[in-house]
Amino acid sequence: MIDKQHLINRFLSYVVIDTTSDPENSAFPSTEKQWVLAKMLEKELIKIGMQEVELDENCYLMATLPSNISENVPIIGFISHIDTSPDFSGTNVNPQIIENYQGNDIIINEAENIILSPNYFEDLQEYIGQTIITTDGTTLLGADDKAGITEIVTAMEYLMQHPEIKHGKIRICFTPDEEVGKGAHLFDVEKFGADWAYTMDGSQIGELEYENFNAASAVVTIKGKMVHPGYAKGKMINSLLLATDFINALPTLEIPGKTEGYEGFFHLHDVTGSVEETKLEFIIRDHDFDQFEERKYLLQKIAFDMNEQFQNTVVLVDIKNQYFNMKKMITPVMHIVDIAEEVMIDLGIQPIIKPIRGGTDGSQLSFKGLPCPNIFAGGHNFHGRYEYVPVESMIKATEVIIGIAQKVAEKYG
Numbered sequence: 001m002i003d004k005q006h007l008i009n010r011f012l013s014y015v016v017i018d019t020t021s022d023p024e025n026s027a028f029p030s031t032e033k034q035w036v037l038a039k040m041l042e043k044e045l046i047k048i049g050m051q052e053v054e055l056d057e058n059c060y061l062m063a064t065l066p067s068n069i070s071e072n073v074p075i076i077g078f079i080s081h082i083d084t085s086p087d088f089s090g091t092n093v094n095p096q097i098i099e100n101y102q103g104n105d106i107i108i109n110e111a112e113n114i115i116l117s118p119n120y121f122e123d124l125q126e127y128i129g130q131t132i133i134t135t136d137g138t139t140l141l142g143a144d145d146k147a148g149i150t151e152i153v154t155a156m157e158y159l160m161q162h163p164e165i166k167h168g169k170i171r172i173c174f175t176p177d178e179e180v181g182k183g184a185h186l187f188d189v190e191k192f193g194a195d196w197a198y199t200m201d202g203s204q205i206g207e208l209e210y211e212n213f214n215a216a217s218a219v220v221t222i223k224g225k226m227v228h229p230g231y232a233k234g235k236m237i238n239s240l241l242l243a244t245d246f247i248n249a250l251p252t253l254e255i256p257g258k259t260e261g262y263e264g265f266f267h268l269h270d271v272t273g274s275v276e277e278t279k280l281e282f283i284i285r286d287h288d289f290d291q292f293e294e295r296k297y298l299l300q301k302i303a304f305d306m307n308e309q310f311q312n313t314v315v316l317v318d319i320k321n322q323y324f325n326m327k328k329m330i331t332p333v334m335h336i337v338d339i340a341e342e343v344m345i346d347l348g349i350q351p352i353i354k355p356i357r358g359g360t361d362g363s364q365l366s367f368k369g370l371p372c373p374n375i376f377a378g379g380h381n382f383h384g385r386y387e388y389v390p391v392e393s394m395i396k397a398t399e400v401i402i403g404i405a406q407k408v409a410e411k412y413g
Contacts (some may be wrong), residue, residue, distance in 0.1 A: 002154060002395045004131075011133070011150040011394065012095055013040075015142040020090040021083035021180045028058040028186055029176035034082050035059060041082075041149065041174055048157045050172075058186045059176040065156050066169060073168035073412040077197030078155070078401055079361060079372065080148030081178030084140060085383040094136040103128045108385075109137030116386055123204060123380055124388075131391040141387040143379030147394050148200030149174055151377060155401035166413065167405035171197070175361060181322060184364035196336045196371040198404070199362040204352070205393040206344060207376035210330040210337050211355040212363045213264070213285040214292040215322040218299055220246060220280040222273075223314045239278040242306065242314065243271070246280065249302045262287045262355055264295060287325055287355055323359045329366035330373060337373050339411070343403035349396055352376075375400060 017037045022030040029035065042055045045063045052064040059082070067073070084090045096108055103125055106116040114137035118124040124132075135141045152172050159165055171194045175183040178201075202209060224239030250266050259265045264286030272279050282299070286292040296319050303315040330337065337353075344351045362372035378393030 002158065002398050004391060004395065007150060007154050007394060007398065008097070008131075008133070008391055010154060011146060011389075014146040014149060015093050015095055018090045018093070019083050019142070020086050021177045023086055023180040028182070029083070030180055030182070031083070034176045037082050038174065038176070041153070044153065045156075048153070049160050050156060056188075060187060061174045062192060063156075063172050064169065065159060065167070065172070067167065068163055069166050069168060069409055069413055071168075071409075071413040073409055074195040075169045075171060075193060076404065076408055077171040077173065077192060077194035077370070078152045079173045079175065079197055079199045079365070080145045080152055080201060080377070081175045081183050081361060082145075082149070083177055083179050083183075084142045084144065084146070085179045087383040088140045088385065089138065090140055090142060093139045093142060095141060096134045096136055098132045098134065101127055101130055101132045106132070106134060108134050112137055114385060116388060121381060121386065126204075127390040127392070132388050133391065134388040135385055137385050140382070140384055141379070141389065143377065143387060143389040144382040145178065145201045145377060147379050147389050147397070148377040151200050151394055151397040151401060155398045155405075158398070158402060159405060165402065165406055166409045168409050168412070170405055178361050181359070183361040184368065187361070187365060187368070189365065189368050189370045192370065194370060196333065197362075197365065198340065198401075199360055199365075199372055199374045200377045200397060200401070201360055201362075202374050202376035203379060203382070205376055205378060205390075205396055206350050206352040207374070208337065208340055208344065208351050208353050209356045209360075209374040210353075211287060211327040212323070212325055212359050213287055213357065214289055214324050215359055216284040216292070216296060216319050217322055218282040218284055218296070218317060218319045220282065220299065220303070221316040221318070222246065222278045222280070223316075224275050224277060226275045236275070237310070237314065238275050239314075240273050240275060243273060243278040243280055246302055246306065246315065250298070260357075264288070264291055266295065284319075285357075287327075289325065323363045324367060326360075326363040326366040326372070330371055333371050336371055339407055340373065340375060340400065340404060343400055343407055347396060347399055347403060349400070
């Protein structure tokens with residue numbers, strides 16, 4: 001069905017382009033290099049025959065596959081993001097292709113003794129006999145989300161080449177800056193014009209997600225007072241020590257390394273400080289909204305109690321909401337999840353329906369009026385040197401896109 005080598009070549013042409021985003025830059029896109037892939041994709045979409053191809057001033061690329069049926073059926077969309085994570089280098093990506101993988105350790109960088117081992121990454125055992133694309137150990141791969149882009153472009157191309165497959169109007173969009181939380185900020189839902197969409201941004205084959213964390217960031221600023229240590233009794237306030245007290249007041253087991261599934265957490269990800277002032281930066285996550293609110297309240301309560309102890313404001317807490325659980329917006333339109341699940345089953349894929357322990361553009365888009373579950377793109381171990389993607393998973397994801405287009409036409413035509 002899908003030309004395997006053609007898909008591989010397309011994917012490789014995308015991942016070698018550095019599109020790392022920058023969390024410190026408020027511009028759209030946050031890095032100029034995202035334009036390189038965006039403009040390349042613009043030309044490619046025009047070449048394969050897509051209509052209404054538009055790359056806007058903020059690096060959002062939209063296009064249309066026209067309907068090939070007379071009936072009015074829902075307009076569906078597929079979305080992926082152009083940028084890669086700033087957590088690890090995306091410069092000089094050098095993909096390695098392992099054909100007919102046999103379940104052994106993969107030496108991805110002999111000089112630095114970097115090994116992708118199924119003893120540690122157990123999911124590798126699921127892909128014995130398949131073709132796996134890895135990094136060379138010095139960069140990430142970029143399957144997050146260039147696998148999704150590959151799948152969407154390949155599916156659109158296939159549908160145009162096979163008019164016997166009936167489908168309604170399909171809209172696609174490639175967004176910038178998803179990895180720094182801004183991918184949906186300037187997304188024009190009205191212009192996109194779809195009744196619903198799917199982000200192709202999940203991991204292992206079969207993933208189908210319509211729940212994600214409620215998310216907030218928190219900056220805790222602790223004020224101290226520096227006095228000569230030899231004469232400090234009753235005078236010095238060491239903000240570093242108060243920061244330790246603040247951290248220890250949080251539930252010790254509610255951290256990323258000790259939670260899973262629906263369990264939420266507090267994640268302390270950055271500390272800067274001196275005696276005079278210490279800043280603690282947290283992210284707060286929970287699937288349950290009430291528990292999410294309780295987590296934010298707890299931070300404020302700890303600060304209140306410490307300030308009461310000193311009879312002064314020594315602790316300040318600044319909390320900002322980031323995104324919310326899209327389950328609230330998807331539940332009333334669960335048929336859009338059911339369609340994707342039916343297609344996977346038709347293709348012999350076991351659906352894995354589970355909550356996302358993170359966020360997605362689909363969450364923000366759902367709250368902007370575009371219900372948007374998330375579908376697997378096939379990659380594993382995102383944001384680091386051990387990232388890999390089985391080619392067969394990308395092929396299956398492409399078939400899912402085609403299958404959804406076909407099933408919507410069948411159900412509503």
